[in-house]
Amino acid sequence: MSFELVPGLAKKDHITDLKLCTVLFEDNAYYPWVFLVPQKENVKNMMDLTMDERLQLMREMALVEKIMASLFRYDQTNVAMIGNKTPQLHVHILCRVEGDPDWPTTVWNNSKIKYDETEKKMIIARIREAIDKEKLKPEYNQL
Numbered sequence: 001m002s003f004e005l006v007p008g009l010a011k012k013d014h015i016t017d018l019k020l021c022t023v024l025f026e027d028n029a030y031y032p033w034v035f036l037v038p039q040k041e042n043v044k045n046m047m048d049l050t051m052d053e054r055l056q057l058m059r060e061m062a063l064v065e066k067i068m069a070s071l072f073r074y075d076q077t078n079v080a081m082i083g084n085k086t087p088q089l090h091v092h093i094l095c096r097v098e099g100d101p102d103w104p105t106t107v108w109n110n111s112k113i114k115y116d117e118t119e120k121k122m123i124i125a126r127i128r129e130a131i132d133k134e135k136l137k138p139e140y141n142q143l
Contacts, residue, residue, distance in 0.1 A: 008086050013120070017039070018036070018131070019135075019140065022036075023127075024037060025120070028115075031095060034068065036064060037090045044088060063140050070130065077094070078093070078107070
């Protein structure tokens with residue numbers, strides 16, 4: 001059985017792949033927002049990963065949160081795993097700014113506007129370049 005994204009995640013733009021996860025882009029111009037999805041079949045919760053895979057997921061979350069914080073203005077980074085509507089383990093990593101349209105509440109199913117296509121491609125390329133450079137460091141590749 002090969003790895004497949006569930007339909008909701010399959011619609012997201014692909015940024016890059018890490019050792020364990022694929023990195024996807026959320027098209028919401030209010031928030032710089034990405035997802036990490038472990039590239040492993042039938043993973044709904046963290047307990048579906050081995051301990052080594054869980055540790056690798058933490059490394060990759062740290063890598064991507066660091067990149068997002070380095071590229072975008074933020075007052076708070078949000079890192080969350082909520083799978084109520086999407087039955088595949090995925091980690092949201094986004095940058096929040098005090099006073100954003102949903103501040104201080106959550107962003108789930110709230111304000112959304114799409115990026116201009118050209119701007120979206122440029123942002124994805126910036127994120128990809130930064131992640132691809134950072135992921136070469138040995139501390140992120142221990143699985």
